[in-house]
Amino acid sequence: MSDRTPDRVALLALPALVYMVIVFAIPVMVLIGRSFFGPSGLSVTPYIDFLSDGFNWRVIFNTLRTAALTTLVCLVIGYPTALALSWSKGFVQAIMLVAIILPLSVGVIVKAFAWQIVLRRDGIVASLLMATGVWDEPKLLLFTETGLVLGAANIFLPFMILPIYSVLKLIDPSLQHAAATLGAPPVYRFFRLSLPLAASGIISGCSIVFSLATSMYVIPSLLIGDRYQTLPTLTARAFLLMRNERLGSTTATILLFLTIAIVMLTAWLVRRREVQT
Amino acid sequence: MQNSVLEVAGAEKAFGSTTVLSGVDLAVENGEFISLLGPSGCGKTTLLRIVAGLLSADRGTVKLSGADITGLPTHMRGVGVVFQNYALFPHLTVAQNVAFGLKAQQISAGDIRATVAKYLDLVQLTSMADRPIRGLSGGQQQRVAVARALAVSPKLLLLDEPFSALDRKLRELMQIELKRILREVGITTVLVTHDQEEALVMSDRIAVMNKGAIEQFAAPGLIYQKPASRFVLDFVGHSTRIAGTTAKTTDGLLAIETAFGTLHAQSGYIPGSPVTVAIRPERISMSMAQETPPSVNVLSARLTDIIFQGSKYHLLFENQGDSHLLVEAGRIPEGMAVGANVHLHWSLEDTLVFPGAQE
Amino acid sequence: MTATERIWTFVTCLVATLVVVFLATPLVVTILTSFGSSSLFTLPPPSWSVRWYQRLTSVRGLGSTLLVSVEIAALSTFSSIVIGGLASIALVRGRFPGRTAIGTFLTSPLMLPGLVIGIALLQAFRFAGLRDVWTSLLLAHMIVTLPYAVRTIYSSLLLFDFTLVEAARTLGCSPMQAYIRVLIPALAPAFITSGIFAFLASMDNYAVSIFFTDAWTKTLPIMMLNLAEEQPDPTIAAISSLLIGLVLIFLIICDRAIGLRRIVDQH
Numbered sequence: 001m002s003d004r005t006p007d008r009v010a011l012l013a014l015p016a017l018v019y020m021v022i023v024f025a026i027p028v029m030v031l032i033g034r035s036f037f038g039p040s041g042l043s044v045t046p047y048i049d050f051l052s053d054g055f056n057w058r059v060i061f062n063t064l065r066t067a068a069l070t071t072l073v074c075l076v077i078g079y080p081t082a083l084a085l086s087w088s089k090g091f092v093q094a095i096m097l098v099a100i101i102l103p104l105s106v107g108v109i110v111k112a113f114a115w116q117i118v119l120r121r122d123g124i125v126a127s128l129l130m131a132t133g134v135w136d137e138p139k140l141l142l143f144t145e146t147g148l149v150l151g152a153a154n155i156f157l158p159f160m161i162l163p164i165y166s167v168l169k170l171i172d173p174s175l176q177h178a179a180a181t182l183g184a185p186p187v188y189r190f191f192r193l194s195l196p197l198a199a200s201g202i203i204s205g206c207s208i209v210f211s212l213a214t215s216m217y218v219i220p221s222l223l224i225g226d227r228y229q230t231l232p233t234l235t236a237r238a239f240l241l242m243r244n245e246r247l248g249s250t251t252a253t254i255l256l257f258l259t260i261a262i263v264m265l266t267a268w269l270v271r272r273r274e275v276q277t
Numbered sequence: 278m279q280n281s282v283l284e285v286a287g288a289e290k291a292f293g294s295t296t297v298l299s300g301v302d303l304a305v306e307n308g309e310f311i312s313l314l315g316p317s318g319c320g321k322t323t324l325l326r327i328v329a330g331l332l333s334a335d336r337g338t339v340k341l342s343g344a345d346i347t348g349l350p351t352h353m354r355g356v357g358v359v360f361q362n363y364a365l366f367p368h369l370t371v372a373q374n375v376a377f378g379l380k381a382q383q384i385s386a387g388d389i390r391a392t393v394a395k396y397l398d399l400v401q402l403t404s405m406a407d408r409p410i411r412g413l414s415g416g417q418q419q420r421v422a423v424a425r426a427l428a429v430s431p432k433l434l435l436l437d438e439p440f441s442a443l444d445r446k447l448r449e450l451m452q453i454e455l456k457r458i459l460r461e462v463g464i465t466t467v468l469v470t471h472d473q474e475e476a477l478v479m480s481d482r483i484a485v486m487n488k489g490a491i492e493q494f495a496a497p498g499l500i501y502q503k504p505a506s507r508f509v510l511d512f513v514g515h516s517t518r519i520a521g522t523t524a525k526t527t528d529g530l531l532a533i534e535t536a537f538g539t540l541h542a543q544s545g546y547i548p549g550s551p552v553t554v555a556i557r558p559e560r561i562s563m564s565m566a567q568e569t570p571p572s573v574n575v576l577s578a579r580l581t582d583i584i585f586q587g588s589k590y591h592l593l594f595e596n597q598g599d600s601h602l603l604v605e606a607g608r609i610p611e612g613m614a615v616g617a618n619v620h621l622h623w624s625l626e627d628t629l630v631f632p633g634a635q636e
Numbered sequence: 637m638t639a640t641e642r643i644w645t646f647v648t649c650l651v652a653t654l655v656v657v658f659l660a661t662p663l664v665v666t667i668l669t670s671f672g673s674s675s676l677f678t679l680p681p682p683s684w685s686v687r688w689y690q691r692l693t694s695v696r697g698l699g700s701t702l703l704v705s706v707e708i709a710a711l712s713t714f715s716s717i718v719i720g721g722l723a724s725i726a727l728v729r730g731r732f733p734g735r736t737a738i739g740t741f742l743t744s745p746l747m748l749p750g751l752v753i754g755i756a757l758l759q760a761f762r763f764a765g766l767r768d769v770w771t772s773l774l775l776a777h778m779i780v781t782l783p784y785a786v787r788t789i790y791s792s793l794l795l796f797d798f799t800l801v802e803a804a805r806t807l808g809c810s811p812m813q814a815y816i817r818v819l820i821p822a823l824a825p826a827f828i829t830s831g832i833f834a835f836l837a838s839m840d841n842y843a844v845s846i847f848f849t850d851a852w853t854k855t856l857p858i859m860m861l862n863l864a865e866e867q868p869d870p871t872i873a874a875i876s877s878l879l880i881g882l883v884l885i886f887l888i889i890c891d892r893a894i895g896l897r898r899i900v901d902q903h
Contacts, residue, residue: 009725009726010732012722012725013722013726015722015723016719016720016722016723016782017723019782020741020742020779023778024756024757027760028748030756030759030763031755031759034759077658080651081651084649084652094896096656101887101896101899101900102880103659105886106840106880106883107839109860110666111663113860113864114661114666114876117665118662123677124661154658154662157658165900172362174360174362174364175364177329178366179378181329181352181357182357182377182378182426183355183378183382184381187640188381192377193366197366197367197368199368215751215843218842218843221861222864232749232751235752236751236846240846240847252755255749255752256748259747259748259749260748
């Protein structure tokens with residue numbers, strides 16, 4: 001390989017790099033930049049205007065609250081699933097992998113539409129709760145926050161399971177045995193061994209699901225409707241219905257910074273763990 | 278049996294239709310170092326896991342210091358284990374690894390610190406206390422694993438092939454080092470290994486296992502010099518074997534007819550049974566054909582090959598072109614070269630006889 | 637195992653089983669609904685029929701929409717694999733500063749909200765005077781598909797033993813021949829899987845497309861979104877079921893190419 005100079009190999013990255021800079025980076029920069037430019041030059045007026053409206057605080061709160069609830073549900077049911085997946089072998093493992101990969105590869109609209117059917121007054125969830133006697137009369141789950149979180153958790157669950165699984169499957173099972181021979185009881189082993197070892201997977205799973213849930217648009221539009229606005233639905237409305245591009249640019253930029261903050265927080269958490277160990 | 282720290286009685290275990298342990302009994306005295314030696318698949322690791330509670334036996338009991346612990350979960354047994362891959366916790370430092378078991382008990386922070394310091398000092402890792410596990414050498418990892426297992430003061434220490442991840446030089450060094458540490462602590466220890474040298478070097482007694490059963494449980498010298506079965510003979514050390522048939526016994530001397538002539542042994546066999554005569558290669562003496570050797574067992578053979586092995590030589594002999602006889606010697610007697618006719622001779626005590634022809 | 641451990645193991649397996657059912661629910665519901673005779677989404681349906689599939693032919697614009705979606709997905713995937721593959725080689729083999737940063741940059745659209753990217757592109761294309769819907773969609777979708785190509789091909793290249801290329805050179809291949817005859821076949825599974833996942837991401841994309849479609853040129857997700865808002869009936873379930881079938885076929889191809897477990901590692 002001595003005849004290849006480093007510079008010539010680097011050139012291969014140019015087409016992708018140039019494309020991404022022109023069609024992706026510059027437009028995003030311009031979007032951010034323009035949101036700070038009022039009619040009279042540089043200003044934060046759009047943000048002050050936006051944040052001085054109580055309704056908009058409600059929108060930000062809705063966005064974060066739904067995302068947090070979705071992440072929590074995904075974590076609580078995703079961790080045991082990832083654990084069971086790491087124990088499983090052969091046929092059972094194949095079934096579980098298909099059950100995770102197939103929905104992951106199917107489009108969000110398909111799944112969100114299915115949840116519209118599931119959450120109806122005569123849908124599966126209502127029928128199930130009626131049959132088990134939890135509910136006395138059929139209620140509508142569609143257009144409620146519970147329905148939204150249930151649907152979103154269902155759609156984003158694979159993004160929680162897979163990162164945790166990818167960490168769990170690398171953990172040497174003899175570590176559990178070693179801890180037991182040192183006299184550590186099961187609960188102690190869970191908190192002092194299993195959780196810390198899986199932490200990087202849990203952090204990245206939570207981060208991915210939280211980001212996705214923060215920026216989801218189709219799922220709330222189909223499962224909760226216009227009544228409940230989040231940053232993405234408001235952004236889309238501002239552009240597509242209200243034709244208010246200044247508002248849309250502002251909310252889009254807030255959403256963008258929120259997402260970047262999550263990514264950076266995650267990177268910081270992961271790096272801090274690496275420094276510790 | 279009052280002094281036994283570990284008593285295993287009638288342990289049986291099968292995985293599906295494969296029997297891994299078929300009724301093993303084992304008693305280990307207080308302060309003793311014993312080895313479970315055998316090829317892979319002989320059940321030695323299964324036995325270790327049953328003792329540690331990582332696996333439950335189908336039948337049989339395990340007693341520790343007289344108390345029945347058969348049904349007790351691992352964390353309540355007080356049996357320390359050094360795992361084959363050491364199983365060190367990657368998210369903790371050296372000191373935190375050693376402290377792990379202590380923290381699980383209700384022990385004050387000061388006592389934990391003192392105990393950790395004591396065991397790190399014992400394994401000479403005090404300077405590495407705050408290092409992460411990643412980046413430690415194999416030998417250092419092993420010492421952390423030993424310190425961690427000893428820190429919780431177990432009644433019994435199990436070592437599962439602890440040297441297999443180390444290279445040859447380091448292995449020999451660590452065997453001596455570990456023996457020093459364990460003697461200092463005075464803990465009863467069971468070593469599981471497939472490496473006979475390791476077992477011979479370290480153990481007070483060795484249990485040689487084969488196909489789920491213990492074939493012989495004795496001191497290393499006895500295992501080597503008086504193997505109880507063909508398996509033990511084959512598994513521990515080299516041997517030169519000659520097929521033969523027993524003839525009559527005169528004056529307590531058993532005559533055995535072989536292709537090399539008549540050989541003699543001590544024990545009594547019915548005349549006419551097929552046997553294998555075995556001799557440890559270093560117990561065979563050589564002399565040139567014209568001299569008359571003093572021993573009772575003599576045969577003559579032609580030297581076909583000399584293999585230099587550093588500290589010793591292996592010499593191969595043959596007779597009538599079929600049998601290869603191995604002799605081990607520290608030096609080559611003067612005038613002996615490939616092609617020479619040589620008298621091989623050995624004493625009566627070194628003549629081992631096993632039933633059945635050589636396979 | 638202690639009693640506590642046994643209970644926890646049981647609970648874990650129970651949760652996992654329920655989660656598998658939970659994950660399968662939307663897909664099963666979609667398929668069942670699409671074969672029902674009722675237009676009211678009653679489950680289980682009163683009787684079975686294929687009327688919603690027959691109705692697909694009469695949905696106005698479905699054919700042309702599907703064509704647009706497939707064209708955009710195929711073209712953007714292909715271009716992404718070409719330029720993403722070249723960039724991956726540069727990132728793995730090159731010795732220039734900032735390689736990690738460039739890698740992160742090329743995959744960063746995966747981490748950012750699609751809507752924000754869509755809006756940024758909408759404004760940029762408008763500024764550049766680009767009015768053509770089809771071209772806008774293609775340019776925008778390459779931002780969606782490129783990260784998939786770079787991610788998968790890059791990680792496969794990291795595992796590739798480049799001494800094989802050197803071996804080919806010693807056997808008389810020119811540098812170019814060596815790459816084509818050794819590297820390309822070795823990376824074929826990576827091309828297939830990254831291609832499939834990039835294609836699916838483009839076919840499913842709504843967050844970027846939503847800003848570029850008009851009444852005449854739409855992509856399939858946008859059309860489905862319109863249908864779901866305007867006249868929700870099992871026609872959408874029928875379209876969805878066909879898409880699920882497509883995904884299933886693609887996954888079988890991926891499984892043959894690299895195996896289920898490595899598909900998991902790609903995510």
